[in-house]
Amino acid sequence: MSNVGALIGLIGSLVAVIFVITIIILSRYKRCPSDKILVVYGKIGRAKDGSERSAKCIHGGAAFIMPVFQNYEFLDLTPMSIEVNLNKALSKQNIRVDVPSRFTVAISTEPSVMTNAAERILGLSLKAIQEMAKDIIIGQMRLIIATMDIEELNTDRDKFLEAVSKNVESELKKIGLKLINVNVTDIEDESGYIVALGKEAAAKAINDAKKMVAERERDGEVGKAEAERERDIKIAEAKRDREIGIAEAEKEERIKMSEA
16 A cells, blocks of 8 residues: 555656646747747857857757757847938038938848847947947948038938948948938038028029020010011912913903903
């Protein structure tokens, strides 16, 4: 009887151990939502080049987190809007400009860039990430503006935005971010040069419009004169034909009278 009791106790202990192990395994199996990146760090293993891996990033999957040896955190993929009010950036002509703008960025899901995010911004607050990205954006915008004339900045916004996007995107990747959108709301300068360019362009547009109106009025007068000339010619031709007809009729009448 005692042997049966001991056996039951042993079985109960084994069941309890298995239950506890199952609970631990289930609690350490982590799924990654589609709007997040699962970062596993600790004892990860080695990369292909033989170096120690600092972290493993998973997007849209799951991983088992080894107790004691590994831990995990999530990176949020929600886009971040960053207001960048760049002031007194020096242009190619040494004219300082203000460029208020807004950038939308997010953590990248590109494999190599995700690793950068795990190494450089994991654990940082949203505000800290935004400030880090803002510093990068301001630095790259200053570099681009220094290579462009005021006229280019003012009239060729596409070229400016393309250059900014290219440079900013490249630098943001180094901290694990990607650029989603750039919106430059305005470009102003402290000397009023851009305003003067705008006034000059407006004055030219007005003058061009006046010239066009004058040319059209002149063309209208010319057309009117030509129409009147054609009308007079047709009237003269009709009068001449009538007179010729009368003369021929009179001539025929005289011939008939002389024959009679």
